[in-house]
Amino acid sequence: MSNLETATQQRPFGTTSRRDAWWVQPLMVFTGLSAFILYSTWAAFQGAHYHSGPYLSPFYSPELFGDSPHNWFGPKPGWWPGWAPFSPALLILWAPAGFRMTCYYYRGAYYKAFWADPPACTVGEPRKRYLGENSFPLIMQNVHRYFMYLALIFLCLLAHDVWKAMWFADGFGIGVGTLVLAVNVVLLSGYAFGCHSLRHLVGGFLNEPSKAPMCEKAWHCVGGLNRRHMLWAWMSLFSVMFADLYVRLCSMGIWTDWRLI
DSSP: OHHHHHHHHHSOTTOOOOOSOTTHHHHHHHHHHHHHHHHHHHHHHHOSSOEETTEEOGGGOSOSSOSSTTOSSOSSOTTSOTTSOOOGGGGTTHHHHHHHHTOHHHHHHHHHHHHOSSSSTTOOOSOSSOOTTSSTTGGGGGGHHHHHHHHHHHHHHHHHHHHHTTEETTEEOOBHHHHHHHHHHHHHHHHHTTOHHHHHHHTTTOSOGGGSHHHHHHHHHHHHHHTTHHHHHHHHHHHHHHHHHHHHHHHTTSSOOOBOO
């Protein structure tokens, strides 16, 4: 086995005996993640058009400081440096971004797509030795379980945003935007509740959950979502982007939010 691993590591970059289109998946991952990173970065620095009526973009929730009626503590704080661009999203996006970046699925995905580590199974990579995640900076990936706790808090806040999205100036109602925000919470919940770290948590931190019947049942519940973790990861990634886009275009007057009730 050691000889096989050595041979694999010394194979020139891109060399493989595979005959399938192995490069398609890493290319799609690279394209999808790049599109999301570019859009979310642009949207986060806008600091405008992130709310429309009772709707608040998930990129900006919770709005700690800002100019919309959804803010918690008032407008831009006085301690914010005058030379630095201000956007409410910059105060909170580090938490959900950290949860995504340290996710076990996303690690494997962007290691292959962006770093070619390796680009695909049995395909030569542009390095001669395997470093793993035992040294800085990749050892910081182990904070994923702590970002998971924050992600669960954010889910509660986003669910509350859906509740607020049912109350318009003239009273209770449901608009297309309400459904967009609600679907986003469902998809984010499917992704977060299928987290590997959450499965370990609800399993009682046990190596054998079967020794604790309640923990075993909870472990299997999370495991059911975990089996489709990749699907939940991608669906929730683009649902949160579309939710921001929907609120943004409604705020700009480009889209009309249709009231269903």
